Amino acid sequence: MKVLVVVGARPNFMKAAPILKAIRAFNSAHEWSEPMEPILVHTGQHYDAQMSDAFFADLEMPQPDVFLGAGSGSHAEQTAEIMKRFERVLLEQKPQALLVVGDVNSTLACALAAAKLPPRLKPLIAHVEAGLRSFDRAMPEEINRILTDQISDVLFVTEESGLRHLQTEGIPRAKIHFVGNTMIDTLRACETRADLSTVLPRLGVTKREYALLTLHRAANVDDRDSFVEILSGLRDLAATQRVIFPAHPRTQKQIRDLGLESFFAPAQGGGIAMVAPQPYLDFLCLMKNARLVITDSGGIQEETTALGVPCVTVRDNTERPVTIELGSNVLAGTRCETIRQGIRLQLASRLKNAMPPLWDGRAAGRIIAVLANHLLPLVPVHLEDAAGQMQENAR
Ligand code: UD1
Numbered sequence: 001m002k003v004l005v006v007v008g009a010r011p012n013f014m015k016a017a018p019i020l021k022a023i024r025a026f027n028s029a030h031e032w033s034e035p036m037e038p039i040l041v042h043t044g045q046h047y048d049a050q051m052s053d054a055f056f057a058d059l060e061m062p063q064p065d066v067f068l069g070a071g072s073g074s075h076a077e078q079t080a081e082i083m084k085r086f087e088r089v090l091l092e093q094k095p096q097a098l099l100v101v102g103d104v105n106s107t108l109a110c111a112l113a114a115a116k117l118p119p120r121l122k123p124l125i126a127h128v129e130a131g132l133r134s135f136d137r138a139m140p141e142e143i144n145r146i147l148t149d150q151i152s153d154v155l156f157v158t159e160e161s162g163l164r165h166l167q168t169e170g171i172p173r174a175k176i177h178f179v180g181n182t183m184i185d186t187l188r189a190c191e192t193r194a195d196l197s198t199v200l201p202r203l204g205v206t207k208r209e210y211a212l213l214t215l216h217r218a219a220n221v222d223d224r225d226s227f228v229e230i231l232s233g234l235r236d237l238a239a240t241q242r243v244i245f246p247a248h249p250r251t252q253k254q255i256r257d258l259g260l261e262s263f264f265a266p267a268q269g270g271g272i273a274m275v276a277p278q279p280y281l282d283f284l285c286l287m288k289n290a291r292l293v294i295t296d297s298g299g300i301q302e303e304t305t306a307l308g309v310p311c312v313t314v315r316d317n318t319e320r321p322v323t324i325e326l327g328s329n330v331l332a333g334t335r336c337e338t339i340r341q342g343i344r345l346q347l348a349s350r351l352k353n354a355m356p357p358l359w360d361g362r363a364a365g366r367i368i369a370v371l372a373n374h375l376l377p378l379v380p381v382h383l384e385d386a387a388g389q390m391q392e393n394a395r
Pocket residue numbers: 009010011045046047048051052072073078103104105106140141216248249250253297298
């Protein structure tokens with residue numbers, strides 16, 4: 001019973017890690033004649049040690065069984081390269097199920113390669129983190145989300161908005177399962193180890209006395225005027241406190257190419273300190289202890305919500321509305337003045353401890369229970385029993 005699990009880019013690793021653990025736990029808790037055999041495929045969309053290798057160690061993930069080495073390129077080149085290489089893996093492995101996570105190019109490319117196989121070879125396609133919508137089709141991730149959902153057989157949803165969107169788009173309710181958030185499974189499983197990180201003293205900051213910044217979206221960092229506008233919105237904050245900025249490789253390249261290095265000079269008592277992309281445990285420690293997080297990432301909006309840390313999102317929209325509804329996150333847009341307002345608002349806000357439904361560290365267990373009911377329909381598995389049992393075994 002082969003289950004291919006695909007990862008490609010940094011945010012995929014924390015979503016897939018608990019699923020791999022849950023499969024192992026499921027196999028040891030149930031004595032099937034045919035256990036589920038997870039096969040981890042890494043497309044190589046992210047390939048730097050800092051963007052990929054470091055995460056495998058922190059998340060205690062097994063090394064990939066298959067590495068496709070697709071690398072960077074235009075969206076068409078990257079997607080096509082992954083499809084070509086992944087189709088060969090599908091034909092060779094003949095899996096019963098394919099699990100893709102998130103909304104990156106690897107997610108769509110692998111789901112599409114599988115969906116176009118002849119019916120006798122086509123695996124069950126499951127999408128983890130289905131149904132999120134920003135309603136902004138200029139975002140490559142929005143295209144990836146919509147198309148992956150349309151060609152998936154089983155759709156795992158992290159928040160209630162996902163249920164509504166999928167049904168509005170005509171996906172039958174029976175295919176959709178509201179299971180919670182596997183990225184939050186990882187966060188909960190790693191919090192204790194993250195507390196041991198020495199990253200704060202290494203970067204010369206103390207708890208709640210610094211802000212954390214990430215920026216990498218093409219819309220924010222590829223155009224000089226847009227990038228400068230955002231950096232101007234951060235100037236007041238950076239004048240009074242240290243802003244730690246682990247910069248994505250694409251952002252570092254843009255800063256060099258656009259000649260923006262002067263924005264990152266150290267300042268008395270503050271300034272924006274650009275540092276390398278951080279490994280997962282160090283980054284989790286930085287998020288957890290920050291006074292404020294400013295970001296254009298999707299996942300960080302969710303992680304700060306789970307941690308109760310105020311977040312300012314430098315975008316006009318979000319596909320994760322539950323983070324706004326619970327008050328931990330505000331949408332600040334991308335103009336200097338609106339970013340300043342968002343920062344002022346969040347600096348005045350207290351830590352929040354409201355948690356979205358089912359963000360309880362058991363999402364991966366629910367996913368594997370649903371998958372088992374599809375792959376082994378003669379032996380029904382009760383969702384919550386299996387989720388709890390697997391969480392115990394995965395410890
Ligand atoms: C991708 C995802 C985005 C996700 C982000 C997290 C898509 C469409 N986008 O964006 O949703 O939030 O990952 O990091 O899939 N690069 C390196 N080393 C690497 C990876 C990338 O130097 O290991 C540089 C390359 O110059 C590359 C550029 O970053 O051209 C963009 O990489 P790519 O994977 O295409 O998209 P991301 O911006 O990382």
